[in-house]
Amino acid sequence: MTNHLAHARAVHRENDERGAVAVITALCLVVLVGFAAIAIDVGMMYEERAQLQNGADAAAFAVAQDCAVGTDCLDASAVLPRAQQMADANARDARSKATILELDKTKQKVRVQASTVDGKSGAGSLALSFAPVLGIDKATVGATASAVWGAPKAGTAMFPIAFAACEFHLTGAPQVLVLGGKGPTKCPKTGGSTGHVGDLPGGFGWIGEKDSTSCGVYVAAGDTVKSSTGASIPSGCTTAATEAALKNRTVLLPVYDQIGVGTGNNGTYRIAAWAAFEVHGYTFTGNVNWNPGLVTGACGTNCDGIYGRFVRFVTLDDAGFVMGPPTSYGTTVVELRD
Numbered sequence: 001m002t003n004h005l006a007h008a009r010a011v012h013r014e015n016d017e018r019g020a021v022a023v024i025t026a027l028c029l030v031v032l033v034g035f036a037a038i039a040i041d042v043g044m045m046y047e048e049r050a051q052l053q054n055g056a057d058a059a060a061f062a063v064a065q066d067c068a069v070g071t072d073c074l075d076a077s078a079v080l081p082r083a084q085q086m087a088d089a090n091a092r093d094a095r096s097k098a099t100i101l102e103l104d105k106t107k108q109k110v111r112v113q114a115s116t117v118d119g120k121s122g123a124g125s126l127a128l129s130f131a132p133v134l135g136i137d138k139a140t141v142g143a144t145a146s147a148v149w150g151a152p153k154a155g156t157a158m159f160p161i162a163f164a165a166c167e168f169h170l171t172g173a174p175q176v177l178v179l180g181g182k183g184p185t186k187c188p189k190t191g192g193s194t195g196h197v198g199d200l201p202g203g204f205g206w207i208g209e210k211d212s213t214s215c216g217v218y219v220a221a222g223d224t225v226k227s228s229t230g231a232s233i234p235s236g237c238t239t240a241a242t243e244a245a246l247k248n249r250t251v252l253l254p255v256y257d258q259i260g261v262g263t264g265n266n267g268t269y270r271i272a273a274w275a276a277f278e279v280h281g282y283t284f285t286g287n288v289n290w291n292p293g294l295v296t297g298a299c300g301t302n303c304d305g306i307y308g309r310f311v312r313f314v315t316l317d318d319a320g321f322v323m324g325p326p327t328s329y330g331t332t333v334v335e336l337r338d
Helices: 002-014 020-068 076-089 239-246 292-299
Strands: 096-104 109-116 142-157 175-178 189-191 217-220 224-226 250-259 268-284 288-290 305-311 313-316 322-324 331-336
Touching: 020 076, 020 096, 020 109, 020 142, 020 313, 020 331, 076 096, 076 109, 142 250, 142 268, 175 292, 239 268, 239 288, 250 313, 268 292, 268 331, 288 292, 292 305
Parallel strands: 313 331
Antiparallel strands: 096 109, 109 142, 142 217, 142 322, 142 331, 175 305, 224 268, 250 268, 268 288, 268 305
């Protein structure tokens, strides 16, 4: 074996092939560095774009939420600082450039772009590590996102009650929503067995089927829904389900603007919109309650209802609500579109 290697070495020397391996190695290194540029620099660009996409999504969401509640939404220059804040917060080096590509308050839409700012130089491009050997020194990376906002049109009422539109007052003052008209109300007197607009005798504000195994009920604006008779809480609303739906929660409740001519199970409500109610306490027949003194202190010992206040509220698209045109009830859905 040793003799064979010595012979091969002698042959290479005679053919003047010394240094050929070095040339081949140098050429291979160029190829290897090129692959490193692809593996490392392209991977770095993908990571940068992922951060920028998160920033663009967050910026679009934040601007849409601000516009939904009427905060700092005059024009693109007014919302840009908010977009920049969210874009930077989602960049690993806290550096990016946010641009408002579109702000249409009529269509209730905003489109935001987040693009690269080099964390070291501050340049508007990403410095590459290995690609310069291929003549590529830097790259510009960007991502866009759009968000829209509007009032909820349809969704699941996590607790199956509806209240009359005349009860709604977005003043922030606490109030009690009573079931069955057995207590104070902001609705005008009309006579009848309950004496209040929107109260169906025996209806007690419940919607859906009283024997349903689910506490929630899906309704949409424009729907005509049946009332459920009886003072008892629907069977699907166990104590645990009621607590999960209401305790320390801001809950979206259907608002009705018209009632049918029937009573009890023959009565109907026409759903008009949704409103957000911040729950501070509740009490229902069957000893289902939380902070019941707030309710009874406002409407007397012989009443069922929810105590709290109406609030402006923005819910994100993961809440499962269908978006509709704006309403005056202070509740908005924000959805990310791309």
